[in-house]
Amino acid sequence: xxxxxxxxxxxxxxxxxxxxxxxxxxxxxxxxxxxxxxxxxxxxxxxxxxxxxxxxxxxxxxxxxxxxxxxxxxxxxxxxxxxxxxxxxxxxxxxxxxxxxxxxxxxxxxxxxxxxxxxxxxxxxxxxxxxxxxxxxxxxxxxxxxxxxxxxxxxxxxxxxxxxxxxxxxxxxxxxxxxxxxxxxxxxxxxxxxxxxxxxxxxxxxxxxxxxxxxxxxxxxx
Numbered sequence: 001x002x003x004x005x006x007x008x009x010x011x012x013x014x015x016x017x018x019x020x021x022x023x024x025x026x027x028x029x030x031x032x033x034x035x036x037x038x039x040x041x042x043x044x045x046x047x048x049x050x051x052x053x054x055x056x057x058x059x060x061x062x063x064x065x066x067x068x069x070x071x072x073x074x075x076x077x078x079x080x081x082x083x084x085x086x087x088x089x090x091x092x093x094x095x096x097x098x099x100x101x102x103x104x105x106x107x108x109x110x111x112x113x114x115x116x117x118x119x120x121x122x123x124x125x126x127x128x129x130x131x132x133x134x135x136x137x138x139x140x141x142x143x144x145x146x147x148x149x150x151x152x153x154x155x156x157x158x159x160x161x162x163x164x165x166x167x168x169x170x171x172x173x174x175x176x177x178x179x180x181x182x183x184x185x186x187x188x189x190x191x192x193x194x195x196x197x198x199x200x201x202x203x204x205x206x207x208x209x210x211x212x213x214x215x216x217x218x219x220x221x222x
Contacts, residue, residue, distance in 0.1 A: 001053070001200070003175075004073070007075040009037075009072050009216070016107070022058060022073065022127035023127055024127075024129050025055075025060045025063035025103065025107070026069065026075075026078065027067060027073065027125075027129065028064060028067060028074065029063065029068040029109075030064060030068075030145075031067075031143070031145050031219075032068060032109040032119070032121040033067065033068050033111075035136055035151070036113050036118075037113065037117060037119075037131070037217050038068075038117055039090075039113060039114045040090055040111045041090060041113065041114050042091040042092070042108050042111075042114055043091075043093075043111035043157060044097075045064055045065075045092055045108075045109055045201040046095050046097040046107065046108040047060070047061075047094065047107055048098065048099040048102060048107065049102075049104030049105065049106050050108065051107055052096035052097070059078070061079075062082070062138065063078060064086050065081040066183065068085075068090065068109075069085060069160065070103070071152070073129060074222075075190070075205045076186065080153050097123065098157075102124060103124035103125075103126060104109040105124075106124040108120065108121070109121045110133050112133055120136070120137050120139065121133060121135070121136055122134050122135040129206070130144065132144050139183070139189075141172075141179065141181060141190065142192075145219075145222035146151060146194075146221055147176050147194035147196070148197065148219070148220060149192060149193065149219040150164075150168075150207070150218055151166060151190065151192050151194040151217050151218075152190070152207065152213060152215070152216045152217075153188060153189075153214045153215040154212055155189075155212040156182055156188055158210060160210070161180065164193070164207065167207060173196070173197045173199065174197060175196075176195055177198055178192070178193045181191050188214070198218075198220070204216055204217075
């Protein structure tokens with residue numbers, strides 16, 4: 001039996017007419033913000049399929065923007081997202097795209113953060129407010145935002161996975177799932193670990209000090 005959560009049983013508490021186009025969209029924006037790792041200041045939101053065709057009528061554009069601003073699906077300020085974005089210095093362009101054989105409620109974020117950091121995130125709203133992130137930059141992933149998640153960019157060399165898992169075991173952090181994606185060039189890999197416990201800053205600092213670790217971030221559940 002697959003994992004389920006409260007959204008599967010009750011549906012989300014939300015502002016807006018559609019759990020997929022509104023609640024899920026807010027969560028997608030929120031996850032993209034977390035993956036960027038800082039406050040976004042500009043970017044492009046590319047809408048695919050149903051998001052592109054009917055999203056505006058369902059307020060999908062507002063919901064995605066609201067998520068980027070750090071709002072939750074029940075935030076009554078969602079309709080005011082464009083005004084709030086302008087006040088906070090966030091500039092977003094929208095476009096319609098064909099992302100290929102993906103879920104009809106799929107979006108691509110190309111974001112730039114306050115300190116100049118960049119991230120490309122592709123994710124889908126799969127119904128009832130649930131989401132899945134499929135891609136971070138050039139790496140295939142599967143992140144649903146239900147667990148604390150550790151994302152590590154590292155050189156694609158033997159032994160690094162063992163070092164990371166040993167550090168987590170020493171910190172008494174249990175791994176719920178793990179996936180490693182590799183670049184086609186073979187130079188880098190992306191390790192994504194869902195855990196049962198929160199990953200605190202001290203553990204994250206130790207991760208960053210491991211040899212050949214290029215970037216490590218902890219993403220809290222949505």
